[in-house]
Amino acid sequence: xxxxxxxxxxxxxxxxxxxxxxIGLVIANVDHLLHEKMKLDKKYRSIGVIGARIGxxxxxxxxxxxxxxxxxxxxxxxxxxxTKGGAGHGSLIIFGSEDxxxxxxxxxxxxxxxxxxxxxxxSNEAGHxxxxxxxxxxxxxxxxxxxxxxxxxxxxxxxxAAIGVIxxxxxxxxxxxxxxxxxxxxxxxTSYSNEVILTVTGDxxxxxxxxxxxxxxxxxxxxxxxxxxxxxxxxxx
Amino acid sequence: xxxxxxxxxxxxxxxxxxxxxxIGLVIANVDHLLHEKMKLDKKYRSIGVIGARIGxxxxxxxxxxxxxxxxxxxxxxxxxxxTKGGAGHGSLIIFGSEDxxxxxxxxxxxxxxxxxxxxxxxSNEAGHxxxxxxxxxxxxxxxxxxxxxxxxxxxxxxxxAAIGVIxxxxxxxxxxxxxxxxxxxxxxxTSYSNEVILTVTGDxxxxxxxxxxxxxxxxxxxxxxxxxxxxxxxxxx
Amino acid sequence: xxxxxxxxxxxxxxxxxxxxxxIGLVIANVDHLLHEKMKLDKKYRSIGVIGARIGxxxxxxxxxxxxxxxxxxxxxxxxxxxTKGGAGHGSLIIFGSEDxxxxxxxxxxxxxxxxxxxxxxxSNEAGHxxxxxxxxxxxxxxxxxxxxxxxxxxxxxxxxAAIGVIxxxxxxxxxxxxxxxxxxxxxxxTSYSNEVILTVTGDxxxxxxxxxxxxxxxxxxxxxxxxxxxxxxxxxx
Numbered sequence: 001x002x003x004x005x006x007x008x009x010x011x012x013x014x015x016x017x018x019x020x021x022x023i024g025l026v027i028a029n030v031d032h033l034l035h036e037k038m039k040l041d042k043k044y045r046s047i048g049v050i051g052a053r054i055g056x057x058x059x060x061x062x063x064x065x066x067x068x069x070x071x072x073x074x075x076x077x078x079x080x081x082x083t084k085g086g087a088g089h090g091s092l093i094i095f096g097s098e099d100x101x102x103x104x105x106x107x108x109x110x111x112x113x114x115x116x117x118x119x120x121x122x123s124n125e126a127g128h129x130x131x132x133x134x135x136x137x138x139x140x141x142x143x144x145x146x147x148x149x150x151x152x153x154x155x156x157x158x159x160x161a162a163i164g165v166i167x168x169x170x171x172x173x174x175x176x177x178x179x180x181x182x183x184x185x186x187x188x189x190t191s192y193s194n195e196v197i198l199t200v201t202g203d204x205x206x207x208x209x210x211x212x213x214x215x216x217x218x219x220x221x222x223x224x225x226x227x228x229x230x231x232x233x234x235x236x237x
Numbered sequence: 238x239x240x241x242x243x244x245x246x247x248x249x250x251x252x253x254x255x256x257x258x259x260i261g262l263v264i265a266n267v268d269h270l271l272h273e274k275m276k277l278d279k280k281y282r283s284i285g286v287i288g289a290r291i292g293x294x295x296x297x298x299x300x301x302x303x304x305x306x307x308x309x310x311x312x313x314x315x316x317x318x319x320t321k322g323g324a325g326h327g328s329l330i331i332f333g334s335e336d337x338x339x340x341x342x343x344x345x346x347x348x349x350x351x352x353x354x355x356x357x358x359x360s361n362e363a364g365h366x367x368x369x370x371x372x373x374x375x376x377x378x379x380x381x382x383x384x385x386x387x388x389x390x391x392x393x394x395x396x397x398a399a400i401g402v403i404x405x406x407x408x409x410x411x412x413x414x415x416x417x418x419x420x421x422x423x424x425x426x427t428s429y430s431n432e433v434i435l436t437v438t439g440d441x442x443x444x445x446x447x448x449x450x451x452x453x454x455x456x457x458x459x460x461x462x463x464x465x466x467x468x469x470x471x472x473x474x
Numbered sequence: 475x476x477x478x479x480x481x482x483x484x485x486x487x488x489x490x491x492x493x494x495x496x497i498g499l500v501i502a503n504v505d506h507l508l509h510e511k512m513k514l515d516k517k518y519r520s521i522g523v524i525g526a527r528i529g530x531x532x533x534x535x536x537x538x539x540x541x542x543x544x545x546x547x548x549x550x551x552x553x554x555x556x557t558k559g560g561a562g563h564g565s566l567i568i569f570g571s572e573d574x575x576x577x578x579x580x581x582x583x584x585x586x587x588x589x590x591x592x593x594x595x596x597s598n599e600a601g602h603x604x605x606x607x608x609x610x611x612x613x614x615x616x617x618x619x620x621x622x623x624x625x626x627x628x629x630x631x632x633x634x635a636a637i638g639v640i641x642x643x644x645x646x647x648x649x650x651x652x653x654x655x656x657x658x659x660x661x662x663x664t665s666y667s668n669e670v671i672l673t674v675t676g677d678x679x680x681x682x683x684x685x686x687x688x689x690x691x692x693x694x695x696x697x698x699x700x701x702x703x704x705x706x707x708x709x710x711x
Contacts, residue, residue, distance in 0.1 A: 010457070011458065013454075014457075017462055021363045033416050051431075078423030079422065086558075087554070169504060172505045182512060185564075186552035186554070194527060194556040220483050221497070224483040224491055248695065258600045262637070270652075274655075288635050313661075315635070317561070317664075318555050318666040319634075329668075429666065
C-alpha cells in the first residue's frame, strides 16, 4: 500500500496492511445487532479482523503465531475463492477478545508475521505452490485444518491441483508423517479453488523433511508450465 | 461493446448490452424440453435474460426497477463467482412473462438502469466497494436478499471481505436500521466471493444514512490498500 | 511451456504439458496413506493425473478418447472454479490402472488430444464459448455429465451464462436431440462458474446440427460484448 494513502486512513478501526492485499482491522465494540448476525460468542465484545485477496495459508499461519502471543482466540476462518485470478484462496480471519487491546495486538502480530509466512509461497504465470511448517501448531491451525494442537504441522499445496496430487504423494513418501487432511477442488477443504492441499503432522524433523521434499518436486513441476517459480518473500523452511 | 459489432448482432434474441459485460436477451417461446430442465413455471412462455461478468447488485437493483415498471416477474437470480479476477460476483437474472413484449421491456429497462446502479460501485487495484439504496424495494430485491417488499432497502458490500465487516458495523451504528442479512465468503449468501454483504431495511432516511456512513468509511479503508477507489459510473446515493 | 524448462523437469512423475496450462502426471505406486485419503479403489495401484487451469470440457473430451484407447478407467473428475480470471472451470482428472504403463498411456493420449478438443473453444475479452461433439461417448463423458455411453454426445457452453441460456434454446430447437443436462451458476453442474452448459444426446447427425447451430448464434452473441471470438486452436466440429 502506498504509505501516503495508508497514512490517510485515520479510522480507529484501521490497524495496517501486509503483502497479498492483506488488511488488519479491529472493532472495539461490535454492534449488538451485527454481533448476533455474525453469530459471535457473547463473551467477545471486541474483534480483530484479517482479510486478504491473496493467500489463506500464510494468514492462518501468522494468525497462529498471534494466538500464541496474545490473549485472544480465533473465532472463524473463511476461505473465499480468490487470489485475483490465481488458482487459490483469499482469507477472512476473525479474532475475539474481551478487551480491544488484545484483538488489536493479535492483528498486529499477524500482520507482522505474514511477510515470513509468505516466504514459501512460489508462483509463476501458470500457478503457485505453498509450503508451511511449524514445530508447534496452535489454535488457528487447529481450527482451519483440524490439526492437533501442540504438535508439529506441515502444509503442502499446489495449483493447478494436479501438481498437488504428486506433491502429496512425494510428501508422505519422504518421511514418516501422518496425514491430517487431503483437500481437492470438488471434494471438500477448498472453495472450489484449483488446488490440492495436504496437511501433515508427526515428529518435527519428519514433518520438515516431508515439506521440503515436496517443495523440491513442486518447483520442478510448476516450472514445467512456465518460468521458474519465484518466492513471494524469503523462504523460511 | 463496439457499436459496429453490436450492430452486427442480428439475432432476434439480442436486446443490448451495458457496463460490466452485461448482456440482455429474450426468448419468445422457450423450447418445451429446455423449459422443463430450467424448471420454469408453465405460465411463462417467454423469458428475458440479463447476464453479467461484473456485478450482481447493480443488475439486481436495475431488475427491481424493471419489475416495478413492467408486467413481468423475476423467476430466478443466480450469482456466479466472477468479476473477471475481481473479488465478487457476476449475475444471471431471468424474467418471465406470458407475452414476449413484457419480457423484452423488462430487459430493456434493466439495461437502461444499470448505468445508474453502477454509480456507487467503487474499485481500485486491491478490491471494490458497492452501495445500493432504494426508498421502496420490489420483488427482485425481495427474491435476491429476502428484503421486505415496499420498504426502504440498503446494501453495503466490500471486497476484500474484511473491509465489509467494518462497514457492516459502521452502517448499523450510523442509523436506526434493521439487518436483513449478513453474507460472508464461507457462511452463505455469497458464492465464495471475497465479500461481506450487509443488507438493511427501515425508515428511508435511516437506511440512506446507514449506507452513506459505510461508504465514507469504505473509501478510506479500501484506499489504504491502493489508489483512491473510483466509481464505475456516477454516484447516485 | 518453454521446452527448455520442460526438458528440465526430470521427475519420473512428469509426462508432459498441453494448451490451457494443462499438465499430465503419473504415480506408479500411490502411497498407501494417501491412497486411502483420496478414497481410491484398491484395485488401482497406479494413477494418471491431468490438471488444467483453463478448461474442463476439452480435457474431459480428450480423456474420453484416452479411455477408449487404453486399459485404464476414469476415477474422478473435479471442476475447480478457474480459467485464470475467465468465466469457467479448470479441471482435475484422475485415471486408475493396475499397471503404471496404462495410466501413463492414458495421460499421453489425453495430452495429445487436447489440442483438437480446444478447437471449438472461442474467446474474447468478455467471455468464452465451448462446443464439443463426439459420435460415441465413452466413460469419461459418462462420469462427467451422466451422458449415455456409446451414443452421440454434444456440449454447448457459454460464459457469461446468459448467452448459454440462448444457446441452449437454439440447440434444442435446431435438431431432434434429447437433453442430458442443463447446468447453471447456482443450480448445480458448475462450481459457481459464470456459464450455462447444455449437454445433448441423440442421433449423431442431429447432435452435430444442434451444436453447430448453437455455435453460429454464440459467435454473434459473444461478439456483441467485444471483439470477434477467436478459437483456441483449430475448429473440429
